[in-house]
Amino acid sequence: MSKFKHFVGIDVSKEYFDAVVILDGTKEKSIHSQFANDYKGIKSLCKWLKEEGSTYENTLVCLEHTGMYGKLIINYLTSFKFDIWVEMSLKIIRSIGLQRGKNDKIDAERIAYYAMKNQEEAQIYEPPRKVIEQLKKLISLREHLVTTRAMLLRNSKELKGFEPELSKIYAKFCKSTVKGLEADLKNIEKELDNIIKSDENLSNVYEKSTSVTGVGKVTTLYLICYTNEFKMYETPRQLACYCGVVPFEYTSGKSIKGRSRVHYMANKKLKKQLHMCAISSIRAKGDFKDYYDRKVAEGKNKMLVINNVRNKLIHRICACIRNNKNYELRLAS
Template sequence: MNKFTHFLGIDISKEYFDAVIILEGKKELNNHNQFANNAKGIRELRKWLKEFNATSVNTLVCLEHTGMYGKLVIKHLISYEFSLWVEMSLKIIRSIGLQRGKNDKVDAFRIAYYAMKNQEEAVIYKAPRKVVEKIKTLLSVRDKLIQYRGSLSRHTNELKSFEPELYKLAVKHQNNTIKGIATDLKSIEKQLDLFIKEDEILNTIYTQVSSVPGVGKITTLTLICFTNEFSMYATPRQLACYTGVAPFEYTSGKSIKGKPRVNNMANKKLKKLLHMCALTAATYDPELKVYYQRKVEESKNKLLVLNNVRNKLIHRICACIKENRVYKIREVA
């Protein structure tokens, strides 16, 4: 017997959110309302739910990943002990099949219907700890600062070869900005180190993951943030799929026999970071260096071999987390 009888779908935008509740697991018994995306709106949502006897015990709430716009709704509903399922929008869209037209009310109903149909597969959302949210925010700011600094430097360096006079002018008026960015980046690094040092759980996970050769601080912290301290992925295969490393078969009957390949649906940021880790590991880790060189000598594609190295790194990381230990470098005979 399923736990939930009511299913609430929420479609969130910046200023308001639409809510549709399906009652008693019957598609035709549904009600719609719209609320402001603020604390008052969420209180009104609770009053509205009480009209249908929809409680935290009998109601499954489903919403899409919407970044910062959904933070307030998630925060308050968790504080009211509702079961939340925060799902990828693409999975909801593909599960519904061919659809014509859309609006916020229709989208909210589709989310509620998705929750009702797939409740046995629901992954109840676990809110990240405050320290993890702080680290994620700092990493985001760090990325933006690095991108902006790179954009300024590239533009100025292009002028150097063709317009020396304009180059000097540009340097004069952006030097302070670049120095300021460098100062902010150092400040972020210090704050990240402080978070790691002060939090025992975070420090343990960080020590275990970063003990894997090739995996640096930023990759470790990014993994911690996107996996919610490795609570969202139970196996290396799941993490490899999420980061776009796991290859999938591509065949159909006798006519289509493609080579196994990775899927484009992945966390591109983590994939890029793991690629840099693989390059480092293939250069400095004795075991992976021998593996990489052997495969290349066998005429294997270098990118394919590097993807295999990424996969090995993920397996090492997950093993360290599962077994609660640091990685021990194995000697190559």
């Protein structure tokens, strides 16, 4: 039996948020209010909930994943021990079915109803440690700088083939910018290394992950940040599904027999990083190269085999972390 008696749905926007409380698990007994999306507004929310008999002990708070707009609410309510469920908006929309009309109040009510209906499946939010938040910010900044540098270098290279004179002018004015970006990237790499070394648990997870052939620093940090140090998923298959590397069957009766394929709803960044790891592990001498060559020789599609390697990499990483051991390559006797 669920411990929750009241259910709060919060629809977040930049300047304010709407909150709807379903009291005593009865949809007809719902109340609504709107608050400013700042500390003062969140304090008013807590006061309002308390007046209605809704406390951290008997209330489930649910809101959509809205990035930075919902962060203040999540951090504040978590500090007061509220159980918070941060859910994908698409999951909420699809679970409710066909709906007509939309505004902030209705959206908050639908979120509250979703929480009440699916309370047994609620995934209570566990806030990441401060060091993980630091890693996230640095990795995000690194990604922006890498993209900017690549764009500048690519444009210069393209111009060289068509307008050499203009290419020289372009390269001249971009030279100092590119150098500055490369210097900043080096500093970020050093800071990332310092953060990893300064935290024992982080250093341990990092060591176990990078011991797997083909898995590098950036991929490991992405996995650590997106999975909250591998706490968000109970099994390697769940993580593999999140990364979009698990194929699912598409058949129905006798008429529909589609090929198995991965789902489009996946973390594209992790999928891209794992793809690069798979290519690296296939190029290196070892069991993955042997596996790839054998399957391709059997007539298997190359991308299918690469996806299988991505899946295997996740299982190996999770096994190393679960057993607290570095990966050991077993050579054929």
